[in-house]
Amino acid sequence: MLSQLLRLFRENRELSTFVVCAAASFILLGLPPAVKEGTSAVLATVFLDPFKRMTTGALELAGIREENAALRKIAAELAAERAGLMEYRYENERLRELIGFFVSFSEDERFEMLPARVIGMPGGRIIERIELDKGSRDGVGSGMPVIVPEGLIGKVVGVSAGRSKIEPLASASSAVSVVIERSRVRGVIRPRYGPVSDFVSWGVDYVPARSDIRLGDLVITSGLGGVYPPGIAVGTVISVDENPLTMSVGVRLAVDYATIERVFVLTGTREATPGRSDLEARLLDELVGPGPMPEETD
């Protein structure tokens, strides 16, 4: 029987190989759990673990590469975003420098403009004070002129750390030295009152008779007195009455006080550079195009 079986195995080597493998498999399956554990551990340590380590390493490497690529992409996006923001910053600074927050009323001085918000306007028909949300810690000081794009508002008369008070041109005690822009006739603008002290209008006083003043002439600050820089718009001539010694000139103010919300405090002066800087010239060219070429002279 056994010899027949051995002969069959010798004659059919393929079948015998499979039977041996199958028998070994069943023996392994029938081993006690503890032995199985030990055998599996040995097999895993010898055959599987080295491959696992290699595979895990490769997968981790692939993960790191993926993460690296993602981070590079984010870095590139951030760099592009930063470049864009920097461009806005430079543009902002250039525009501020050029047209925004510096203003010149004469050739030899230039003012820095501090934007401020109106937070109070106590008073009745006559506006005596205007409160702003900027104070000494922002660089506001007493006596500084306050303007809006349309013209003069008044001057700072009281300052705390975070707030300031303005005496507007419209207040009863206001008196500002002005000049008729076209004819350079000087005078002082102040409010006028009716018979019962009600405010009526503004007028320019101390104007000599027969001065060259016409309806519609622009009234600007003269710069006398040292408070207001010369050249700020104050109003427009709306009436002219001739008297024997002086003229009575009625003025409509350039600024409508009822609607102002934001103003600029002229916080300091600095010497204006003669002519236009290269930067300003270049930026103006970018904004409005180059001017005509200067003609050649002999």
Added chain:
Amino acid sequence: MRIGVLAALAAIAVIADATLAPEIEVLGARPDFIVLVVVYASLLVGTRPATIVGFLAGLVVDSELPEYLGLHALALSAVGYVTGGVWDHLVRGNVFVQCTLVFGASLLHDVVYYLVYYRNHLDMLGPFLLRYGVPGALYTAVFGAVVFVLARLAGWRAIAHDA
């Protein structure tokens, strides 16, 4: 030489089964790369080496699950033995024949494996084979076609042409 190549392929297949197969799973079906290697081992080096390769590769896979140590070894050695015997009666240089053989080999592996695995719940065997065995075997057969095409492109006569 061929045995060395087969051992390397078997090692790669074991790794691919553990790492790549779960990644390319489709509706629960995974390709069985070890079956693929054993099938082509039987074609390249004959039934006996293929049976031994299947047994050894199965043992390595079984070491992951000690409770069933020997089960993959049994199923894969059966695959090596059966496919090796069948090859002698088939036209080898035909992609459909090879795919069908790979499909059958994969199914045989699953039948042997789950027959032992569910020996106490044989009613589970049919549904399980239908749900996972057949789709997995089809998936593996697709890879059999890929191997055939690559072998033909590489001019590997043992696989892509009749002996």
